Amino acid sequence: MRKFTYIDTESAWDERLHAASLRINPHLMPFHRIASRRIFAAAAFDVGVSDEGAITCESITRWAADKDGDERQVVRDLFCHLHARTDRTVVGYGSIATDAQLLQLAAQEYSLPLPLHFKAERPRHERVDSPGRHFDLGLAMKGRSKTWHHMSEILVRIGLPAFLMSGKKHVRFPHNDQGWDDVCAHVQLDCALLSIAHLAWLRSQGHPGIDSWTAALAVLEWLRRSANLTDDMQNKLRRTCAGLELMIGDEQPLAA
Secondary structure, X not given: OEEEEEEEEEEEEOHHHHHHHHHHOOOOOOOOOHHHEEEEEEEEEEEEEOOOOOEEEEEEEEEEOOOOOOHHHXXXXXXXXXXXXXXXXXXXXXXXXXXXXXXXXXXXXXXXXXXXXXXXXXXXXXXXXXXXXXXXXXXXXXXXXXXXXXXXXXXXXXXXXXXXXXXXXXXXXXXXXXHHHHHHHHHHHHHHHHHHHHHHHHHHOOOOOOOHHHHXXXXXXHHHHHOOOOHHHHHHHHHHHHHHHHHHHHOXXXXX
């Protein structure tokens, strides 16, 4: 059984940090430095994949600054989750450039020990998909080329509808209960979508028994039943799952 934890964070610009950066370098473009961002929401999705390709969705957890505290609390809770999962590979997308950087900055600011997956003695640039390590799917797909794919482009190629990814790129800091509910639904969906892209990548790398469409349907159906989502997100997932069922019924992808 191979075990994975898919992570996603959402962050927003901190005006005070940006103002300090401008005092140091007045030529900075507005909101140019990633160090001027703070995490306000995060999620982690635990999934197991057997040697035969059977997928087990285990749990999904989310943390948000509205009910769970400020950035420090969100990051600390995510770290606690990962500290207990050293037998897993932590998977992100573009995470070496964003999530991992922000998590390291927060760890230094709040005196928090990093999970094993992000520690310097286990180099973050390594693309080894193994327990106790951090794996950046976007970087693995890029390889030595100059081409970066948006994860949404990968998901559309797999067969997911574009409406499911609408608003995925820009998530604003929420200011009311509905906004926080939307963010919590969004960050959980992002983890599920990342798992779908990674499972398809695993199949392309030779892992037997994984069917991209069936895996996508299984993950999204599990998310719809198990996660605390908004009505709007539930409706999007119902439409997506219905479409996947039709795709699978019309033309079964090649089996392992």
